[in-house]
Amino acid sequence: MGQAGGEYGVRILTGNDLKTGDVIWWAGEGWSRHLAEAVDAGHDAESILAREEAERRVNAGYVVEAEATDAGPMPLHIKDRIRASGPTVRTDLAINTSIPIIKA
Amino acid sequence: MYRYDSYDQAIVDARVEEFRDQARRRIAGELTEDQFKPLRLTNGLYLQLHAYMLRVAIPYGTLSGRQMHMLAHIARKYDRDYGHFTTRQNIQYNWIKLEDAADILADLASVEMHAIQTSGNCIRNISSDQYAGVSADEVADPRPWAELLRQWSSFHPEFSYLPRKFKIAVIASQEDRAAMKLHDIGIELVKRDGVVGAKVFVGGGMGRTPMVAPEIKDFVTEDELISYVEACLRVYNRYGRRDNKYKARIKILVHELGADEYRRQVEEEFAHMKTLSIDPPVAELARIRAHFADPAYQAGISDDIDLSYPDFAVWVRQNVAAHKQPGYAIATISLKPAGGIPGDASADQIDLMADLAAQYSMDELRVTHAQNIVLPYVKKADLYTLWQKLDAAGLASANLDLISDIIACPGLDYCSLANARSIPVAQKISERFADLDRQRDLGEVKLKISGCINACGHHHAGHIGILGVDRKGTENYQLLFGGSGAEDASLAKIVGPGFDEDGIVDAVEKATDVYKSLRQEGERFLDTYRRVGMEPFKEAIYG
Amino acid sequence: MVDFLSFRDGETATQEPTVTLESFQGQSNATAVRIEPGEDARELIPFLDRISLVEVNFPAFGDGRGYSAARILREAGYEGELRAVGDVLVDQLVAMRRCGFDSFVPDAPFDADVVKASLERYEHVYQKTVDGREPVWALRHG
Numbered sequence: 001m002g003q004a005g006g007e008y009g010v011r012i013l014t015g016n017d018l019k020t021g022d023v024i025w026w027a028g029e030g031w032s033r034h035l036a037e038a039v040d041a042g043h044d045a046e047s048i049l050a051r052e053e054a055e056r057r058v059n060a061g062y063v064v065e066a067e068a069t070d071a072g073p074m075p076l077h078i079k080d081r082i083r084a085s086g087p088t089v090r091t092d093l094a095i096n097t098s099i100p101i102i103k104a
Numbered sequence: 105m106y107r108y109d110s111y112d113q114a115i116v117d118a119r120v121e122e123f124r125d126q127a128r129r130r131i132a133g134e135l136t137e138d139q140f141k142p143l144r145l146t147n148g149l150y151l152q153l154h155a156y157m158l159r160v161a162i163p164y165g166t167l168s169g170r171q172m173h174m175l176a177h178i179a180r181k182y183d184r185d186y187g188h189f190t191t192r193q194n195i196q197y198n199w200i201k202l203e204d205a206a207d208i209l210a211d212l213a214s215v216e217m218h219a220i221q222t223s224g225n226c227i228r229n230i231s232s233d234q235y236a237g238v239s240a241d242e243v244a245d246p247r248p249w250a251e252l253l254r255q256w257s258s259f260h261p262e263f264s265y266l267p268r269k270f271k272i273a274v275i276a277s278q279e280d281r282a283a284m285k286l287h288d289i290g291i292e293l294v295k296r297d298g299v300v301g302a303k304v305f306v307g308g309g310m311g312r313t314p315m316v317a318p319e320i321k322d323f324v325t326e327d328e329l330i331s332y333v334e335a336c337l338r339v340y341n342r343y344g345r346r347d348n349k350y351k352a353r354i355k356i357l358v359h360e361l362g363a364d365e366y367r368r369q370v371e372e373e374f375a376h377m378k379t380l381s382i383d384p385p386v387a388e389l390a391r392i393r394a395h396f397a398d399p400a401y402q403a404g405i406s407d408d409i410d411l412s413y414p415d416f417a418v419w420v421r422q423n424v425a426a427h428k429q430p431g432y433a434i435a436t437i438s439l440k441p442a443g444g445i446p447g448d449a450s451a452d453q454i455d456l457m458a459d460l461a462a463q464y465s466m467d468e469l470r471v472t473h474a475q476n477i478v479l480p481y482v483k484k485a486d487l488y489t490l491w492q493k494l495d496a497a498g499l500a501s502a503n504l505d506l507i508s509d510i511i512a513c514p515g516l517d518y519c520s521l522a523n524a525r526s527i528p529v530a531q532k533i534s535e536r537f538a539d540l541d542r543q544r545d546l547g548e549v550k551l552k553i554s555g556c557i558n559a560c561g562h563h564h565a566g567h568i569g570i571l572g573v574d575r576k577g578t579e580n581y582q583l584l585f586g587g588s589g590a591e592d593a594s595l596a597k598i599v600g601p602g603f604d605e606d607g608i609v610d611a612v613e614k615a616t617d618v619y620k621s622l623r624q625e626g627e628r629f630l631d632t633y634r635r636v637g638m639e640p641f642k643e644a645i646y647g
Numbered sequence: 648m649v650d651f652l653s654f655r656d657g658e659t660a661t662q663e664p665t666v667t668l669e670s671f672q673g674q675s676n677a678t679a680v681r682i683e684p685g686e687d688a689r690e691l692i693p694f695l696d697r698i699s700l701v702e703v704n705f706p707a708f709g710d711g712r713g714y715s716a717a718r719i720l721r722e723a724g725y726e727g728e729l730r731a732v733g734d735v736l737v738d739q740l741v742a743m744r745r746c747g748f749d750s751f752v753p754d755a756p757f758d759a760d761v762v763k764a765s766l767e768r769y770e771h772v773y774q775k776t777v778d779g780r781e782p783v784w785a786l787r788h789g
Contacts, residue, residue, distance in 0.1 A: 019131060019203040021155035056133055060151050077577060079516060082525075083153050087517040089445055089527045093184055093199075103577075111771050111783040118769050125764065126738065134758065142709065143738055225709065255773045255783070261745035262718050262776070265711025341715050346684075380722060382775045384784035391787065 010040035012073050013049055014083065015061030023083055023095075024058060031058055033095060035084035036072035071098075078102070105166050105468060106251050106395045108216045115258070116213045119220060123147045124206035131203070146226055146264070148219030149205055153520040156200040159222040160212060164232035164250040164274070165193035165471040167217075172458035172469055174215045179451040182208055187454060189439060189447045191511060191562055192271065193231050193471040194222055198518055220258055225266045227257035227337070231273045233281045234472040237396055238480045240428040243293045244300045246276040248393040249329070252384070256330055263337050267344035268352035270337070271309075274302075282473055283565055283589030285317045286310055288354045289336060294323070301325045306336055306366065307358030308593075310559035315355040316593045318363040320370065328374075330383045335373035339366065398429075399466045399481060405431035409484050416491050418540065419502040424487065433484050435465075437477040437494060438501040438509065442538040443531050446512040447475030456497050464490050473562075473589075474511050474550075476504065507549040507616070508534040511562055515555030515572060516579070522555035524572025524579035525605075529553055532609045537616075546616055548628045552587070565589035567630040568615065569596040570608060581608040585615070585633050585641060599638065600646050611645045618644045648756035652740075654749040655728060665702045681732075688716035695725045703748070705733040714746045721747035721777035737761045741769065747777045 013026035024031040025038035026048060032038070041048050045063045052058045064080045066073040075081050081101050086094030088101055108116070123143070130140040144150075148159040160175070167175075175195055179187045182204050183197040190196055200208065212218055222229055230250040237245040253272060257263070263270075273284040276293035284290035290305040301323040308317030324332045340354045343361075358366045407430045411417035425434040437457060440446050449457070457477055461469045464486045465479035472478060482490060494500040503509045510533060513519065515526030530553055537543055552566030556573075563569035569584035580602040587596030603611055616629070618641050623632045633641070665681035666674060668690060679700040682688055691698065701720060703713040717729055728750055731743050735753040740762060743751070751757070775782045 016151060016155070020201045021151065021199075023154055053137075056131075059137055078579065079153070079520070079522070082516055083520075086154065087198075087527075088525065089517050089531070109787070111786065115769065115771055115773070115783075122765075122768055125761075129761070134761075139708075139736055139738075225711075258773050259742070259769075260774055261742035262714045263711070264739075264742050265709055265714065267711075338715055342712055346710055346712075376722070380775075384782075385788050387788045388784040 009076070010066050010068050010073050011042055011045045012038040012064050012066050012075070013041050013045055013052075013058075013061055014038075014064050014080065015049075015053075015058035018056050018059040025084075026052070026058075035075075035096065035099065038066075038073050040068070040073065074099070105168060106163075106247075106392060112255075113213070113216070116216070116218050116220075119147075119218065119259075120206060120209045120213050123209055127202055127206055142224055142265075144202075144205075145224035146221055147205070147209065148222035149200065149202070150223060151520075152198065153516075153518055155198060156202055156205070157518070158197045158200040158205065158208065158219060159190070160195045160197070160217060160219050161222050161229045162193050162195060162217075162471050163254050164230055164236070164247050165234055165473075166232075166236070166247060167469055167471070169458040169462040169467040169469070171215045171217055172454060172461065174211060174217065176451040176454035176458065178208055178211060179454065185451045186448055187451075188445075188514065189449065189471050189475045189477070191473050191475060191513070191560060192229055193234075193473055194229055195471070196514075198514075223269075225268050225270075226264055227260065227266075227270045227272065229271075230254050230257070231271070231282055231287075231473060233275045233277065234470040234478045235281060235425065235434055235480070236276070236470075237398075238427050238429070238432075238434055239277060240426065241279060242276040243295050244276050245393070245396050246274040246291075246293055248389055248396050249291065249293065249302065249326070250274045251392045251395075252329070252389055253333065256333070260337075263341055266337075266341055267346045268349070270340075270354065272333075278591055280589070280591040280593070283562065283593075284308075285591075285593040286314070286562070286565055286589055287317065289333065290317050296323055299325065302329055302332075304332065304336070306370075307355040307363070309353050309355040310562060310564045311353065312350050312557050313356065313359075314559070314564040314595045315359060316595065317355070318358065320358075320363060320367050326389050327383055327386050328378065331377035331380075332370075332374050334382065335370045335377050338373050338377075339369045343369075401429045401432065402483070403431075405483060406485050407431050409433075409487055413488070415495075415502075416488055418544075419491050419500055420487060422502040422506065422544070423504045427481075431484055433482050433487060435479045435482045435487065435490060436472070436504045437479065437499050438503055439476050439499070440503060440509050440534065441498055441501050442508060442534045444534070445527050446510050446530050449477075453497055453499060456493070457499070460490060460493060474505075474509065476509070502540060503543060505548045505550065506543040507537050507546055507551055507568075508543055510534060510551045510553060511566070512553040513555050513561035515553075515561075519555060521558055522572065523557075523574035524555050524581065526553040526555040526561060526570075526572055529570060529572075529581065529605060529608060532605065533612055536609055536613060546619070546629065548630075549616070550588075550630075551612070562589060563587070564595045565593070566596055567628070567633070568612060570612075573602060575602065578604075580604065583608060583611050583615075583645070585638065586630065588630060597638065600642055614645050615641050649759050649762060650752065650756045652751040652757060652762065653728075654744070663700070665700065682713075682716055684710050684712040686716075688719045689723075691720065691725075692723045695720070695723060695727075698725070698727050700728045700730060701725065702730045702732050705731060705735050708734040708736050708739065714742065717743070717746040717748050718777055737765060740765050745772065745774075745776050745778045745780070
């Protein structure tokens with residue numbers, strides 16, 4: 001993880017559960033549905049992804065550039081923040097409405 | 105409407121089992137995602153921003169109450185209690201599981217529905233006019249031709265791996281209610297010496313390089329239609345660009361060859377195709393046409409509507425169109441309530457619309473490319489009761505073709521291809537203009553929003569178009585004016601520098617103010633824009 | 648797993664190596680030719696009676712030009728072996744058969760069970776093409 005205050009970017013992994021389609025985040029020992037549990041995969045990002053895809057523990061995975069924050073890693077791109085939280089127009093379907101969509 | 109015979113049913117059932125096995129092989133690891141992707145796409149299953157998304161075909165936008173009930177059932181059983189009606193007359197479900205997909209397709213097949221070729225580089229759902237069969241201005245019902253093409257295009261072995269997607273629309277009136285000229289192939293049925301034939305346009309489309317399709321063939325008779333479209337497709341399959349995904353549609357081929365050369369190559373191939381006896385006999389189109397015969401209209405019923413209740417009168421004037429049969433009317437159910445998500449309907453609303461169709465519309469509904477629902481066979485005497493029931497369910501917005509009748513793609517809220525969200529912009533605009541009197545004063549304004557250049561929101565064809573872009577990681581919106589998907593097809597032009605979400609709403613409002621200040625008698629927004637040009641609008645918006 | 652699949656009766660695979668389309672046009676004694684996606688199969692039409700094998704290459708399974716090439720050759724009366732080679736997937740087998748291919752050398756071998764299931768799955772077809780199968784509209788109207 002980067003230093004507190006987000007001075008360093010982190011590289012987190014996301015993808016979908018093959019069978020259910022759920023959005024998942026690499027949490028170090030497995031995949032989680034919660035962005036807050038995502039870990040910095042750093043230089044190993046691509047090799048972890050390849051291994052996990054080959055074992056079908058993730059589908060259509062990719063690396064997300066994020067910044068480390070007190071609330072956990074926060075994707076830099078709005079698309080991935082929406083991915084992590086859910087459709088902004090249906091907060092009743094959201095996984096997590098505390099993720100800021102627009103960067104401050 | 106068309107009903108499957110045992111052959112149609114057997115084919116759809118086989119397709120379900122084929123996909124069931126393909127999904128099983130994917131889950132078991134016998135297929136990689138790269139190998140599986142085209143297979144799931146040709147069954148309408150995308151992997152989207154939040155989950156798998158399933159796009160179910162509603163052929164030429166026509167469905168029965170029973171089928172509509174099934175769409176509600178799928179939303180409840182497999183998804184999150186709602187569906188989204190699209191600009192190609194299909195329905196999308198956003199929260200599908202791969203492990204359920206085959207069962208969903210089996211449920212659909214049980215009511216003669218499917219998700220065949222609703223995605224992928226193949227021939228997609230054939231779309232048509234939502235007033236087909238009930239409008240006085242049509243030469244013939246276009247839907248039998250659309251059904252003939254649907255069967256011809258389903259699992260066509262030569263055209264399963266085209267350079268890119270291929271969209272066909274069929275209309276049969278001079279008024280184009282289906283944006284026909286903005287399709288890869290657009291067909292207008294016309295009459296020559298008493299014979300109905302197809303005028304064929306090829307090479308329209310939106311996306312990165314929007315184009316209005318040129319006319320390629322002035323008249324093809326029904327006994328040669330299949331040979332002709334095969335020729336059009338074969339030339340495309342052989343010579344369409346495959347080096348660049350953004351240059352792979354047939355519009356690019358037609359543009360680069362020139363319409364004359366493309367026409368020449370098609371004629372050559374058409375002459376060859378005609379020697380192969382691949383056209384169905386005319387008896388086949390006649391067989392299909394019999395399914396679309398006029399229903400048993402009641403004769404001698406009242407052709408009057410009691411407009412004494414003001415809110416009902418407003419709805420009739422805006423959302424009800426003239427029917428070819430005396431005593432009947434065509435009613436549009438708006439899926440665009442102020443502040444709502446354009447095209448979305450809850451499972452309960454879908455069930456209600458199905459019930460209303462059964463009770464008031466001879467059990468038939470239509471989906472429009474503007475993401476609304478039409479009841480095509482309503483007795484005028486039933487309109488008031490129908491309206492009351494729609495009103496109670498939030499489905500009676502009297503805004504057909506008004507500024508709040510917005511076409512919007514799902515955008516970045518749902519779509520991994522998008523650059524910006526489109527739905528919040530639609531919501532803010534419809535809220536800004538919520539006053540119905542204000543909307544009616546503005547009159548017809550076709551406002552269309554796309555969240556990216558793929559243009560699923562048809563922004564190029566908007567009188568007012570909005571395109572979401574990514575500006576250094578922030579959502580930004582370009583404003584366009586002057587597009588039209590009707591018979592006077594034109595492509596919208598960008599007004600100037602883009603806006604943020606609040607800015608675009610203000611800009612739209614300023615544009616409508618300019619229109620009101622400059623309009624002449626009888627002019628819609630589009631007409632005034634075409635007459636006065638961009639300058640007055642630009643000045644007001646950018647100051 | 649199946650490396651080579653043929654639907655031709657009783658023949659063994661043609662052993663003669665294929666020549667490119669360009670070379671073929673210069674050689675009077677070649678009987679096996681290979682065509683690439685961007686090449687025009689119609690250039691072979693004057694020579695069909697002396698060709699025993701046409702290989703159609705699929706460098707990428709998503710490039711569907713070979714399907715047109717195959718069908719064009721059969722429409723022209725070609726009766727020799729028509730082989731799909733390269734990035735050919737078992738799920739494409741039926742469409743390829745319908746376009747006239749009668750042998751297959753896929754880069755990645757086919758699963759024999761999937762081959763069998765695929766071939767048996769669709770009893771009916773909607774289009775008339777070169778495979779001799781009666782389309783549904785012919786069955787409907789006798």
